[in-house]
Amino acid sequence: MSFRKRNIGLSAGADRASAPNSSAQPQQAPETPETNPGIRPSPDDGRPTTSTGSRSLDNLLAGHGGLPIGKTLLIEENGTTDFAGALLRYYAAEGVVQDQRIHVVGMPEQWGRSLPGLIGPAEAADEKPSKRKGERMKIAWRYERLGEFGAGVAGSRAPTPTSGDQGQDAANGNQQPAFCHAFDLTKRLTHPSIANITYVPLARSNEPFFVSIHKQLQTAIAQSPPNTVHRIIIPSLLNPTLYPPEVCQPDHLLPFLHSLRALMSTSSARITAMITLPLSLFPRSSGLVRWVELLSDGVIELCPFPHSADALATSGAATSHEEPPQGVLKTHRLPVLHERGGGSDQNIGQDWAFTLSRRKFEIKPFSLPPAEGDKEAQDAAAPGGMPKKADLEF
Numbered sequence: 001m002s003f004r005k006r007n008i009g010l011s012a013g014a015d016r017a018s019a020p021n022s023s024a025q026p027q028q029a030p031e032t033p034e035t036n037p038g039i040r041p042s043p044d045d046g047r048p049t050t051s052t053g054s055r056s057l058d059n060l061l062a063g064h065g066g067l068p069i070g071k072t073l074l075i076e077e078n079g080t081t082d083f084a085g086a087l088l089r090y091y092a093a094e095g096v097v098q099d100q101r102i103h104v105v106g107m108p109e110q111w112g113r114s115l116p117g118l119i120g121p122a123e124a125a126d127e128k129p130s131k132r133k134g135e136r137m138k139i140a141w142r143y144e145r146l147g148e149f150g151a152g153v154a155g156s157r158a159p160t161p162t163s164g165d166q167g168q169d170a171a172n173g174n175q176q177p178a179f180c181h182a183f184d185l186t187k188r189l190t191h192p193s194i195a196n197i198t199y200v201p202l203a204r205s206n207e208p209f210f211v212s213i214h215k216q217l218q219t220a221i222a223q224s225p226p227n228t229v230h231r232i233i234i235p236s237l238l239n240p241t242l243y244p245p246e247v248c249q250p251d252h253l254l255p256f257l258h259s260l261r262a263l264m265s266t267s268s269a270r271i272t273a274m275i276t277l278p279l280s281l282f283p284r285s286s287g288l289v290r291w292v293e294l295l296s297d298g299v300i301e302l303c304p305f306p307h308s309a310d311a312l313a314t315s316g317a318a319t320s321h322e323e324p325p326q327g328v329l330k331t332h333r334l335p336v337l338h339e340r341g342g343g344s345d346q347n348i349g350q351d352w353a354f355t356l357s358r359r360k361f362e363i364k365p366f367s368l369p370p371a372e373g374d375k376e377a378q379d380a381a382a383p384g385g386m387p388k389k390a391d392l393e394f
Contacts, residue, residue, distance in 0.1 A: 036229060037177050038098030039270075042068060044343055050098075050229060050272055051180040053090030055122045056363040058180060060352070061298060062334040062343030066179070069229075070264045071335045072273040074296035076284070081304045083327065084276040086185065086356055088233055089115050091274050092197070093183050100229040102197040103217055106242050107235055112197045117187025119359065121178035184359050202242055209247050210256035214263070221269055232260070232273040237292075238282060250288055257295040299333040302354065325353035329363055 042049045042064040049066035051058055052073070058066045067073055075084040093115040095102045104111060183189070200216045207215075221230055238248050247253060264271040275296070282289050284301075293299045304327035329352040336343035353366035 036227065036270075038094070038100060038179065039069070039229060040066075040179055042066070045337070047337065048270065050100075050231075051094050052087070052274070053092075053094035053180065053183065054087065054361045054363075055180050055182075057087070057361065060300075060331065060334075060347055060363055062336055062345065062347070064335065064343060067272050067274075067298070068335055068337065069270045069272060071297040071337075072261070072264070072275065072295075073298040073300070073335075074293060075274065075276045075300055075302065076279045076289075077276065077302040077304075078279045079304050080280065081302075081327075083302050083304060083354065083356055083361075085235060087361060088235055088274060088276060089185075090183055090361060091231065092233055093118070093189050094181060095229075095231040096189060096191050096193045096197070097181050098229070099193045099196075100231055101220075101224055103200060103220060103230060103232045104197060105200045105213060105217075105232070105234045106202045107199060107233075109197075109199055111235075112194060112199070113188065115189040115194070116183035116185045117189050118191070119182040119184050122180040122182045123178070124182075182360055186358055204244070208252065209244065210252055210259075214256060214259045217260075218263060221263070221271065226268065227270065230269065230271045232264075232271060234273070234275040237275050237277050239278060240281070248282075248288070250291065253288065254291055254295070257292065261295060293333060296333065297335040299331075301330040301332060303328045303330065323355050323357055325355050325364075325366065327354055328352065328366055329354045 038050050039048050041047065044063045044065075047064070048069045049064050050069065051066045052061075058064075061067060061073075075087060077084040092102050092104070092112070096115065097118055102112075198220050200213055200220075202209075202213070205212045217232065224230070236242060238253070260273065263269070264273065277289065277292065279289075279301070284290070284293075305325070331348050331350065331352065334343060334345050334348060336345050351366040352363055355362045355364070
């Protein structure tokens, strides 16, 4: 039989146990990818991932929802267009908005001044206000203010959050920062972090050409604060207007790519890289380009359509409300990180089309429109085919 008084609580033991630990210093929480802006874990295997500045391109990269840290994306382009350059500007603008360090190789400061202007988070920019108004419940007017499914009884009486409430939540830190943003190419980006862009010149020195570039990148990354996210941008690799002719040899380029991969694989650095290569000057049939593809984690190819109105009108399945695609996107390699998982290669070999509008670079499945007006071929159907509607008897 217990003689303990029933009105006395049992919290005294917990207080005694916590008393010795009160003088100890509080342990700091380990840093996670979520603590850095612009970094989130991959939904596939949890690796830290950053956005490329294009939401559709993020969804294409092996299910990671972005470009994993420590990986390189190679963009090849046919013809004389500059769609790959637009992707580089989206990639750089996303890094500037996320307060990351940008390293541009071979471009002057004017390149950084032409970054597209910020519109807002990509999720908010994709929503159409007119469409949201048209999707309202039309059964009865009193159902419009009901809460969502699972919101409880208070959901139907809760007031609709206004823009002022959303701004107050963002000021208090309750709103989760955006992972990807939308940009407008007709505007120019104005952001305090745009001064953090580092421009690596392509100047001749006593050292080999690519060795000096690697040392400049290594020094800029080493001088940055720890846990800083870096983005390396190399536009028009091996372009004769930027690079001397001797660097096109494998003994110059391949050691630089190996050293770049070693720099990106260091545990103390968080680096991603995006490189563009003109296939009109260096075709994929050459051994040098094949080696460059093998040393890259992701390889996509942009094949623009001919500059003809007829070709653009008949080249894709664009409806009257959509813009016609401007080319075909081929996925040759995706950042599948290891042999047991860490990415899916299901998008390799699929037919994709890309459209570069004023505000966004969009990738969508490519399919030819159905043939219209060919009534003679439909009338002359095979005997074993499906009968016509008029011949059916019920």
